[in-house]
Amino acid sequence: MNLILLGPPGGGKGTQAKRLMNNHRLVQLSTGEMLRAAVSAGTEVGLKVKAIMDTGGLVSDDIMVAMIADRIAEPDCANGFILDGFPRTVDQAAALDAMLADKGLCMDHVIELKVDEAVLLDRIRTRIAETPEAERRADDNEETLKTRLAVYREQTAPIVPYYRNKGTLRSLDGMLPIDEVAAELEAVVAG
Numbered sequence: 001m002n003l004i005l006l007g008p009p010g011g012g013k014g015t016q017a018k019r020l021m022n023n024h025r026l027v028q029l030s031t032g033e034m035l036r037a038a039v040s041a042g043t044e045v046g047l048k049v050k051a052i053m054d055t056g057g058l059v060s061d062d063i064m065v066a067m068i069a070d071r072i073a074e075p076d077c078a079n080g081f082i083l084d085g086f087p088r089t090v091d092q093a094a095a096l097d098a099m100l101a102d103k104g105l106c107m108d109h110v111i112e113l114k115v116d117e118a119v120l121l122d123r124i125r126t127r128i129a130e131t132p133e134a135e136r137r138a139d140d141n142e143e144t145l146k147t148r149l150a151v152y153r154e155q156t157a158p159i160v161p162y163y164r165n166k167g168t169l170r171s172l173d174g175m176l177p178i179d180e181v182a183a184e185l186e187a188v189v190a191g
Helices: 013-024 031-041 044-054 061-072 090-102 117-130 142-156 159-166 178-190
Strands: 002-006 027-029 081-084 109-114 169-173
Touching: 002 013, 002 159, 013 027, 013 081, 013 178, 027 061, 031 044, 031 061, 044 061, 061 081, 061 090, 090 159, 109 178, 117 142, 159 169, 169 178
Parallel strands: 002 081, 002 109, 027 081, 109 169
Antiparallel strands: none
16 A cells, blocks of 8 residues: 655654555655765665755655655565655656656555644643743744744645546545544545
């Protein structure tokens, strides 16, 4: 089973991905971790990525898709994978679909976790208030979250109608308690 989790930053994708991994023996693919691993392994894609990253450039869609193609060919992905953080644009989604089709694969589920942005901002305020300053992440602040939400709305949210038009999108209420969201996700992947 191959799936994509969509939703704004802080919307619970990572939490739900971990549950799906454990329940279905899936591999969560983080593009950031994959980039670092490809560079470390010295693969052909890794060498290209290293050259780009060394100059401060952004890794192109074709390289990202090639990296994902290499990664999903690994034995641990035989049972399926979860993409979280990719695709980020409609062009990336189309390139991903083309690559998967070339491999005789498809995305079985694209699941959007719908979350109210005002609640996400309240959550970050609460986390800041409850976490000692020494333990806070550098990006645990309201302005960073606002910026990330704006980028999500502008670049990633257009993927939702792309997958809706393909008939693979399911939208779930990410505002429900974690266990209820997990139960709804399980119903989608089991159905």
